[in-house]
Amino acid sequence: MSRHLVALTVTTLLGVAVGVFVLWKGIQRRRSRTSHGTQQQLAKEFQAPIGSEEGLRLLEDPERRQMRSGARALLSAESLPAQRKEELLRALREFYSTDTVTDEMLQEAASLETRISNESYIPHGLKVVRCHSQGGLRSLMQLESRWRQHFLDSMQPKHLPQQWSVDHNHQKLLRKYGEDLPIKLS
Numbered sequence: 001m002s003r004h005l006v007a008l009t010v011t012t013l014l015g016v017a018v019g020v021f022v023l024w025k026g027i028q029r030r031r032s033r034t035s036h037g038t039q040q041q042l043a044k045e046f047q048a049p050i051g052s053e054e055g056l057r058l059l060e061d062p063e064r065r066q067m068r069s070g071a072r073a074l075l076s077a078e079s080l081p082a083q084r085k086e087e088l089l090r091a092l093r094e095f096y097s098t099d100t101v102t103d104e105m106l107q108e109a110a111s112l113e114t115r116i117s118n119e120s121y122i123p124h125g126l127k128v129v130r131c132h133s134q135g136g137l138r139s140l141m142q143l144e145s146r147w148r149q150h151f152l153d154s155m156q157p158k159h160l161p162q163q164w165s166v167d168h169n170h171q172k173l174l175r176k177y178g179e180d181l182p183i184k185l186s
Contacts, residue, residue: 038150042128058115067095071109126185133183140183141170 070088073080080088092101092109122130132143148166151157 038147039124042124057118057121059118061114061116063095064112064116065114067092067109068112068114071106071112075106075110130185133185136179136183137173137177137181138179141167141173145170 070091074085074088074092089101092105093099095109096105098105129140129143132139135142145166148168152166
């Protein structure tokens with residue numbers, strides 16, 4: 001593919017590919033910009049924030065960062081004032097719940113990972129899909145239609161496959177699975 005083109009595969013929420021569109025990179029950037037407004041609207045509707053602490057997979061642990069910084073200072077700064085050295089050692093003793101700080105502890109603290117897993121992290125898209133899945137198959141199809149309509153409105157494509165529509169395959173899925181199909185997300 002040319003360096004000026006990018007492929008966009010459009011799939012349904014059920015994972016069925018419905019088309020591959022080749023876009024100029026400029027159009028791809030426009031698609032990304034216009035999608036942001038729709039994502040922000042969904043974020044408000046479903047309390048699924050984008051870019052907030054809740055939306056971060058990893059969080060910076062300030063205590064671990066402080067311990068790492070202190071240990072590095074103790075290991076590298078011979079001219080550290082005695083009072084500052086004692087403050088850093090006291091913080092490390094409290095952190096490790098010990099009376100003495102060994103060289104091994106200092107080395108370990110100096111290489112501490114300061115980013116920790118955010119246990120409450122739920123990606124924005126998953127949160128929105130979960131909310132819709134509670135309403136069953138029809139609700140998920142409404143979300144899919146909404147995004148397809150957004151695609152049409154924002155990108156104004158000139159050449160789409162003949163069967164492509166905002167509600168492509170929806171009636172077929174309803175006949176096959178019924179409106180009351182319980183949706184279980186893993």
